[in-house]
Amino acid sequence: MITDRHGGQVPLGLDELRTLPGVGEYTAAAIASFAHRQRHAVLDTNVRRVLSRVIHGRAAAPSGLTVAERAAAAELLPADPEAAAQWSVAVMELGALVCTALAPSCEACPLSSVCRWRAAGYPAPEAPRRRRPAYEGTDRQCRGRLLAVVRESPHGVGRDALEAAWADVRQRERALDGLIADGLVQPLGDGRAALPGVATSRHLGQDA
Ligand code: SF4
Numbered sequence: 001m002i003t004d005r006h007g008g009q010v011p012l013g014l015d016e017l018r019t020l021p022g023v024g025e026y027t028a029a030a031i032a033s034f035a036h037r038q039r040h041a042v043l044d045t046n047v048r049r050v051l052s053r054v055i056h057g058r059a060a061a062p063s064g065l066t067v068a069e070r071a072a073a074a075e076l077l078p079a080d081p082e083a084a085a086q087w088s089v090a091v092m093e094l095g096a097l098v099c100t101a102l103a104p105s106c107e108a109c110p111l112s113s114v115c116r117w118r119a120a121g122y123p124a125p126e127a128p129r130r131r132r133p134a135y136e137g138t139d140r141q142c143r144g145r146l147l148a149v150v151r152e153s154p155h156g157v158g159r160d161a162l163e164a165a166w167a168d169v170r171q172r173e174r175a176l177d178g179l180i181a182d183g184l185v186q187p188l189g190d191g192r193a194a195l196p197g198v199a200t201s202r203h204l205g206q207d208a
Pocket residue numbers: 050053054098099100104105106109110111112113115116117118
């Protein structure tokens with residue numbers, strides 16, 4: 001995609017980066033910040049853990065990235081883009097090497113005097129609430145829809161049918177990648193997809 005759509009150059013903007021397959025919020029921010037020296041909060045697991053401990057006094061960040069985390073990280077980011085990129089790397093390294101998940105080295109930590117989790121005596125993390133994940137709108141539902149469409153047509157289905165089955169392009173592509181990787185769907189090389197084996201031979205004209 002970079003070659004075909006961006007003239008061989010890694011895109012500069014977050015939105016363009018996010019359209020690349022496999023590039024999510026974290027990766028897009030990391031590329032924009034570390035490679036292009038832009039000012040973006042880069043929230044990987046290590047950064048989220050450090051900020052959670054220092055700012056919120058909690059042992060660990062919530063399981064999913066929250067609006068509050070994004071806002072807090074953006075507020076802390078230095079105004080100068082170059083300094084912001086360095087800051088992000090520094091916090092990431094601090095989380096990887098000093099403020100580790102299981103054995104933080106607080107004596108060696110430059111944030112020890114302002115760390116709320118340390119000041120509070122290292123309270124244990126709250127037990128996660130068990131919730132049944134909703135099915136509506138999930139990747140699982142998307143996979144099911146796509147697989148049902150492919151199953152209905154032994155000769156393979158075209159891009160239009162797949163798009164009609166699931167509108168969100170990123171989720172659809174992700175689900176298709178997963179189905180292909182799991183051997184449940186076979187790409188026919190022209191934007192169409194089919195069940196493995198049978199459909200391929202039909203597609204190639206080797207089957208009646
Ligand atoms: S003082 Fe300890 S818990 Fe707090 S940020 Fe530093 S290493 Fe992590």
